[in-house]
Amino acid sequence: MISTSRLSATDLAQVMVLENQTFSEHAWSEDSMAAELDSPNTHYLGLWKSQRLIGYAGAASAPGSFSADIQTIAIASDERGHGYGRRLMQELLIWSKSVGAEQVMLEVRADNPAAIKLYRSLGFEQIDLRKRYYQPGDIDALVMRLEIQQPVVLGIESTCDETGVGIVKGNRLLANALHSSMDEHAKYGGVVPEVAARAHLEAIQPTLRKALAEANLTIDQVDAIAVANGPGLAGAVMVGIGAAKGIAIANDKPIYAVNHLVAHVGADVLERGAVQLPTIALLVSGGHTSLLLVRDLLNDVVLLGETIDDAAGEAFDKVARVLGLPYPGGPQIDKAAINGNPNAIRFPRGLTLPKDMEKHRYDFSFSGLKTAVARHVEKHQDANEEFSVADVAASFREAVVDVLLTKALAAAEEFQVPRLVLGGGVVANARLREEAKRRCDKAGVELRIPRFALCTDNGAMIAALGAQLIMAGREPSGMSFGADSTLEVTQVQSF
Amino acid sequence: MLLAIDTSAGSSAAVFVDDELLSFVSIEDPFGHAENIGNVIAQALGEAKVSHTKISAIAIGRGPAPYTGLRVGMATGLAMAETLKVPTFGVVALDAVSMLYANQKEFVVVSDAKRRQLFARSYRSVGPEVIPTPTSAPEVFEPAEISERFPGLEVFQTPCSAKEVGHYAFAAMREGIDLSDTGALYLRSPDVSPSAGKRVTG
Numbered sequence: 111m112i113s114t115s116r117l118s119a120t121d122l123a124q125v126m127v128l129e130n131q132t133f134s135e136h137a138w139s140e141d142s143m144a145a146e147l148d149s150p151n152t153h154y155l156g157l158w159k160s161q162r163l164i165g166y167a168g169a170a171s172a173p174g175s176f177s178a179d180i181q182t183i184a185i186a187s188d189e190r191g192h193g194y195g196r197r198l199m200q201e202l203l204i205w206s207k208s209v210g211a212e213q214v215m216l217e218v219r220a221d222n223p224a225a226i227k228l229y230r231s232l233g234f235e236q237i238d239l240r241k242r243y244y245q246p247g248d249i250d251a252l253v254m255r256l257e258i259q260q261p262v263v264l265g266i267e268s269t270c271d272e273t274g275v276g277i278v279k280g281n282r283l284l285a286n287a288l289h290s291s292m293d294e295h296a297k298y299g300g301v302v303p304e305v306a307a308r309a310h311l312e313a314i315q316p317t318l319r320k321a322l323a324e325a326n327l328t329i330d331q332v333d334a335i336a337v338a339n340g341p342g343l344a345g346a347v348m349v350g351i352g353a354a355k356g357i358a359i360a361n362d363k364p365i366y367a368v369n370h371l372v373a374h375v376g377a378d379v380l381e382r383g384a385v386q387l388p389t390i391a392l393l394v395s396g397g398h399t400s401l402l403l404v405r406d407l408l409n410d411v412v413l414l415g416e417t418i419d420d421a422a423g424e425a426f427d428k429v430a431r432v433l434g435l436p437y438p439g440g441p442q443i444d445k446a447a448i449n450g451n452p453n454a455i456r457f458p459r460g461l462t463l464p465k466d467m468e469k470h471r472y473d474f475s476f477s478g479l480k481t482a483v484a485r486h487v488e489k490h491q492d493a494n495e496e497f498s499v500a501d502v503a504a505s506f507r508e509a510v511v512d513v514l515l516t517k518a519l520a521a522a523e524e525f526q527v528p529r530l531v532l533g534g535g536v537v538a539n540a541r542l543r544e545e546a547k548r549r550c551d552k553a554g555v556e557l558r559i560p561r562f563a564l565c566t567d568n569g570a571m572i573a574a575l576g577a578q579l580i581m582a583g584r585e586p587s588g589m590s591f592g593a594d595s596t597l598e599v600t601q602v603q604s605f
Numbered sequence: 606m607l608l609a610i611d612t613s614a615g616s617s618a619a620v621f622v623d624d625e626l627l628s629f630v631s632i633e634d635p636f637g638h639a640e641n642i643g644n645v646i647a648q649a650l651g652e653a654k655v656s657h658t659k660i661s662a663i664a665i666g667r668g669p670a671p672y673t674g675l676r677v678g679m680a681t682g683l684a685m686a687e688t689l690k691v692p693t694f695g696v697v698a699l700d701a702v703s704m705l706y707a708n709q710k711e712f713v714v715v716s717d718a719k720r721r722q723l724f725a726r727s728y729r730s731v732g733p734e735v736i737p738t739p740t741s742a743p744e745v746f747e748p749a750e751i752s753e754r755f756p757g758l759e760v761f762q763t764p765c766s767a768k769e770v771g772h773y774a775f776a777a778m779r780e781g782i783d784l785s786d787t788g789a790l791y792l793r794s795p796d797v798s799p800s801a802g803k804r805v806t807g
Contacts, residue, residue: 304672304795311676311789315687329688345673348639352680355643359650360657360685365643484805492806589643 112194114201117154117166119147124163125156132184136244146170146181150386153205157185157194164189167198171209173383176282178202178211183225195228203232206258208581210281210383213257217243220250229254261333261580264321264357265573266314268350269342269370270397271295271306273313275321276570277332278577283380285324286563286570289313296437300427301396303343310349318353321569329361334586336576338370339604340597342397347593355589364586366576367604369597370567371400374533376407376578377564377571386556388527390414392518394542395534395567396423396438399474401518402599403525407575408582413599414521415472418461422510423536425476429506432484433499443503444540450504452541457482457509462516472517479509511542515549522555531558537565579603606659608646608685609771612678613670613698613716614764616641620653624775627653629768638677646681649767660685664694664774666701666765668790669724669743670716679789694774694784698765699726701773703737706730706761711740713760718745723762724792727755736776745792 117125122144129137138146147154151172157165167183180202185194206214216234218225234254243251260280267274271292277285291309295301322329337354340347351367358365375391391402399417404410420428423440430439435446460475461467483506490497518530530550536542537559550557564571584603591604609619616638617631630649632641650657665682668675686693699714706712707730715725725746728737741755751760777784 298797302795302797304797307673307676308789308791308795311680311683314680315683318684318687345676348673348677349680351639352642352677353684355646356681356684357688359643359646359681360660360689362657481805488804488806589647590640592637592640 111160113158114155114198115158117147117156119144121156121163122147125166128163128166128184128186131187138182152181153202155198155201157198159189165194165198167202169202169206169214171206171211171383173386174381175383176210176212176280178206178209178214180214180216195225196232199228199232203256203258207260210260210379210581211258212260212280212282213255216254217251218254219244220252226252232256261577262327262331263334263336263573263576263580264332265336265569265571265576266350266354267338267370267567267569267572268310268346269338269340270346270567271301271309272567273310273317274567274569274572275317276568276573277321277325277327278380278570278573280577280581281379281383281574283570284327285321286568287317287321287324288563288568289317292438299431299437300424301343303345306343307345307349310346314349314353329357332361332363334364334366334576334580336366336368336572338373338572339367339591340370340594342370342595344593344595347595351591351593365589366579366584367587367591368572368575368579369599369602370572371398371402371599372407372411372602373571373575375402375404375411375531376575377533377560377568378531378558379578380564380570380574381560382558385531386529386558388525389529389531390518390522390525390527391531391533392514393534394422394514394532394536396427397421398534399476399514400599401472401521403521403527408578408584408602411599411602415470415474415517417474417476418470419475419477420480422474422476422514423534425480425510426536428480429483432480432487433502440536440539443507446499446503447507447541448500450498450500450502452504452508454498454501455486455505457505459509459513459516462513472521474513474517476510479506507539507541511539511545514542515546519549519553519555522553528554529556529558533560533565535566538562575602606655607662607664607771607774608650608660609664609767609774610642610646610678610682611666611698611765611767611770612638612642612674613666613668614766616645616678617767618646618649619767619771620649620655621771621775624772626768626771627655631766635674638674642677642681660689660691662692662694664696664770664784665787666698666767666770667695667787668698669718669792670698670765671719672789672791675789679787683787693787694777695787696770696773696777696784697743697790698770699724699743700736700739701769702761702763702765703728704769704773704776705763707733707735707737709759711758713751713755713758715751715760715762716764718792721748722746723748723751725751725755727758734776736773736780736782743790743792
């Protein structure tokens with residue numbers, strides 16, 4: 111019975127036995143091998159015959175490099191000639207594709223024709239010759255490369271007030287076209303669903319055109335369509351679904367219905383080639399305030415908590431209005447808070463009292479905070495007292511930022527996850543970014559914030575999640591899915 | 606080959622070649638537009654035994670109709686046309702249905718506007734197979750207002766579908782009627798008014 115499994119440092123002893131037998135004086139040291147097995151950027155596979163390790167192979171890909179390297183491959187001398195090397199290589203190529211590699215490189219001894227033959231049969235081509243690379247013995251190294259075609263995916267986002275069409279190739283961003291109807295919502299002080307849906311219908315053709323032009327592609331060069339089918343405003347989402355299905359049928363492309371919130375987390379693949387996992391994700395926008403534990407982007411996303419009333423971005427909008435500032439409130443509050451004292455007024459931190467923490471440990475509430483700010487302002491206005499708008503803005507903002515980050519870092523600690531990725535439009539808030547950096551540094555948590563255009567709602571993140579599904583070998587969604595305004599984060603793909 | 610799409614009532618698609626209806630697929634579910642639209646189009650193309658690459662024009666019903674569903678079919682048609690680089694014809698649903706009554710002299714076509722109201726437009730017939738001439742603008746009415754506004758006229762309420770949209774598009778091409786407006790025909794403004802903000806204390 112032959113089986114393969116992913117190796118870790120616990121397999122080091124068995125690996126070293128085979129390593130020393132196979133490579134003798136060229137064998138890697140135990141320390142180097144341990145580091146290889148442990149690295150987050152490598153993938154080592156063991157080949158087992160019952161309990162005996164009879165082969166192993168490893169590949170590495172630095173996030174964001176779009177390239178993978180075959181690091182080593184070894185088959186026990188008495189087990190060669192059974193196609194085991196091919197089996198390990200094929201699995202490493204699947205892994206290389208799944209992490210976004212567009213090419214796989216390897217070096218092989220020129221005096222090893224069996225290996226060279228194997229690599230050629232897998233599609234590798236020699237691109238270079240390194241003279242006398244292997245010493246002693248003056249053996250040349252062939253440098254070989256396999257090109258991998260990553261899927262080109264066009265993604266459509268229409269869950270709120272942004273019409274987004276993005277195009278990616280694997281983990282590579284090719285286009286991110288956006289049309290926002292934010293200005294049309296300004297006079298209402300918040301996003302109006304019907305206004306948003308109307309704007310999507312008007313924007314869909316020009317945004318589509320812009321994305322294809324930006325990527326310098328025709329629709330024929332696109333391999334698949336992805337669309338966010340929720341969570342979001344149902345009437346708005348449906349416009350995107352209609353458009354996506356139209357493109358899919360008109361051009362005979364498979365279609366993937368993906369989760370908008372999971373796509374926010376996945377946006378980081380466009381920055382760094384892969385989402386380092388596990389990670390805590392804090393998604394904060396005008397429509398969402400969600401804290402997620404992500405162990406696997408496609409298979410294991412858990413909602414730890416979310417707002418039980420207003421989204422954080424909504425609170426910024428409402429408080430801006432209380433202060434007589436225009437919509438959207440986030441940048442206005444940021445501006446007003448300059449020179450304000452964040453500790454001037456101790457506004458409440460929602461759901462942080464011990465009694466709330468039992469039931470709502472990772473949930474958020476901002477409606478009480480908004481009311482507290484309004485009371486404070488009305489009290490002074492009624493008494494004709496001067497008050498500092500800067501202090502109110504800074505203190506309000508501090509309360510939001512404090513509760514968001516306290517809960518996010520508490521989750522990082524409880525689940526022993528030393529990473530935090532931020533997403534959503536509220537990430538534009540300068541104080542949130544600054545304080546997140548400070549607190550993460552202090553807690554030893556790695557902080558990731560994708561560039562702003564990938565933090566706010568956008569089509570590229572939808573395309574990227576679609577590409578991740580394809581790279582993982584998932585089937586398309588078919589034609590019968592609909593909009594789900596309350597889609598759960600556990601459902602990454604809908605059918 | 607013309608593909609007609611309409612989601613003003615149910616979801617439907619029809620395939621025509623030179624005004625001849627090759628296939629018509631309709632799902633009458635008044636809510637499942639997003640779920641159904643892809644299937645009805647794919648099925649209509651399949652039944653007509655024509656490849657998607659042969660589509661040379663797309664006609665879309667632009668309402669008036671309940672907007673959430675209406676927009677699904679419009680978005681589908683617009684996105685198809687954009688990527689296929691083919692022209693789009695925008696067809697007013699009431700006008701499309703008026704073709705069914707071209708043998709009447711003067712009449713009114715109404716359709717469900719939700720909230721117990723009706724969309725309505727009046728027409729005068731010119732002759733069989735010719736597009737009736739509209740004699741009023743499309744408007745929203747209370748049901749009782751129809752007979753006051755259009756005294757003595759017979760009222761027809763037939764839901765629109767891709768079949769009527771496609772037939773109308775061919776007739777309009779023959780008669781030189783402009784169908785270049787492919788925006789939704791909204792007869793109500795978004796149901797919202799700017800709020801001044803409420804006090805939280807007494």
